[in-house]
Amino acid sequence: MKIVLEDLSFSYRGGKKVFEHLDLVLPGRHIVAITGPNGSGKTTLLKLIAGILEPDSGKVIFDGVGSEFLRFGFVFQNPSEQFVHFTVEREVGFALENFGYDSDVIAIKVSEILKEFGLYSKRGSSPDELSGGEQQKLSIASSVVYEPKIFLMDEPTSYLDEPGKKLFFETVSSLRRRGYSILWVTQDPSELKLSDYVLLLEEGRVTFFENTKRFLKDGYDSI
Ligand SMILES: Nc1ncnc2c1ncn2[C@@H]1O[C@H](COP(=O)(O)OP(=O)(O)OP(=O)(O)O)[C@@H](O)[C@H]1O
Ligand SMILES: [Mg+2]
Numbered sequence: 001m002k003i004v005l006e007d008l009s010f011s012y013r014g015g016k017k018v019f020e021h022l023d024l025v026l027p028g029r030h031i032v033a034i035t036g037p038n039g040s041g042k043t044t045l046l047k048l049i050a051g052i053l054e055p056d057s058g059k060v061i062f063d064g065v066g067s068e069f070l071r072f073g074f075v076f077q078n079p080s081e082q083f084v085h086f087t088v089e090r091e092v093g094f095a096l097e098n099f100g101y102d103s104d105v106i107a108i109k110v111s112e113i114l115k116e117f118g119l120y121s122k123r124g125s126s127p128d129e130l131s132g133g134e135q136q137k138l139s140i141a142s143s144v145v146y147e148p149k150i151f152l153m154d155e156p157t158s159y160l161d162e163p164g165k166k167l168f169f170e171t172v173s174s175l176r177r178r179g180y181s182i183l184w185v186t187q188d189p190s191e192l193k194l195s196d197y198v199l200l201l202e203e204g205r206v207t208f209f210e211n212t213k214r215f216l217k218d219g220y221d222s223i
Contacts (some may be wrong), residue, residue, distance in 0.1 A: 001030040001063050001070075001149045001181050003049060008058035010048060018044045019204045021058070026199075028063070031172065033195035033212070037188055040201040042185045046152045049183065050074070062149070071179075073143030075153040077170045079135040083127035088119055088138060091127055095146045109145055117141040117171070133164025140171055149180045151175060157191065169194055192216065 003026040011017040018041045026032055032050040034042050050072050061114060062070055076082055085091040089110055096106045100153055114120040117137050122130060136156055138160065153172075157165050172194065175182060184195060192198050198215040200208035208215065 002026065003028070003150070003181070004061040005049075006059050006061060008048065008060065009056045010044065010053065011056060012044075014188045017204065019048075019055075022204070022206070024199075024206060024209075026181075027184065029176075029179050030196035031069065031176050031184055031194065032197045032199055033186055033192050034186050034199045034201060035189075035192065036201035036207075039203075041204045042201055043154055045201065046154055046183060046185065048060050049143075049150075070150065071146055073140070073148035073151040075136065075139045075143070075151065075156045077155040077158050079132075079139040079156075080128065082139060083135075086126055087123065088114065088125055088130070089123040090129060091138060091143050092145050095142060099146060113141050113145045117144075126221055128200040131164065132159050132161070133167045135166065136160060137171060140175070144175070149181065151180055151184075154186045155184065155185050155187065157186070157188065 005022055005024040005026075006025075008019055008022040009017065010019045020080065034045065036042055044053065048055055051060075074082070083091055085094060092113055093106045093110045094105060096109060101109070111120065114123050117140070119138060119141060122134065127135060130138060140151075157168055160168060172182060172184070184191075186192070193211050193216065198208065198210060198212050199206060
């Protein structure tokens with residue numbers, strides 16, 4: 001799903017302007033890596049796209065519709081902060097309950113997803129008892145279960161060790177193969193090669209936005 005930001009301006013209440021007249025078109029069904037220094041606006045950009053923050057002016061359009069009609073998948077830096085239920089199973093089923101599915105359907109979908117993500121044997125465990133990598137898997141599984149169009153990931157690997165990262169990359173690659181659109185904030189240059197496009201943000205301005213192969217060839221020196 002294509003995302004269009006049109007003449008978007010935003011500042012936090014009483015703060016300085018983060019974005020001023022930003023125009024941007026993000027291609028759908030790809031992984032776009034968003035990178036740039038601390039404070040450049042990466043997290044704010046994800047929140048504006050998700051509709052968590054309202055722009056002061058301008059708008060975000062998704063293949064012609066507003067964000068209120070869309071389901072987003074979120075993956076945060078520290079997944080444990082987003083878990084609210086006592087078991088892995090309940091955590092995954094929660095969103096489906098909110099969307100009003102029957103309990104029979106929920107039970108089937110939850111089992112399927114947990115098996116797919118290799119978490120079925122942990123279904124009765126508390127999310128707190130999972131490893132960091134398993135928690136990121138749970139975080140993705142809890143979103144995949146309600147079939148969002150767009151995944152927004154904010155530095156999802158920062159608390160993962162090498163095996164955890166490997167597991168995470170495999171999961172993201174499989175989401176991409178299945179046609180999801182993924183916006184992935186990362187400050188780790190070694191992760192950029194997993195993306196299709198690289199977007200470099202500096203002080204709220206897009207200073208580079210290219211196909212990743214070209215970025216790795218030409219743009220690498222600028223980060
Ligand atoms: N809740 C807030 N209230 C006021 N200002 C904020 C708030 N959150 C962020 N900012 C400011 O907005 C700007 C962009 O912040 P943002 O968190 O989007 O940057 P970032 O690129 O995600 O940084 P990081 O790499 O540190 O995560 C910064 O100048 C920051 O200080
Ligand atoms: Mg951030």
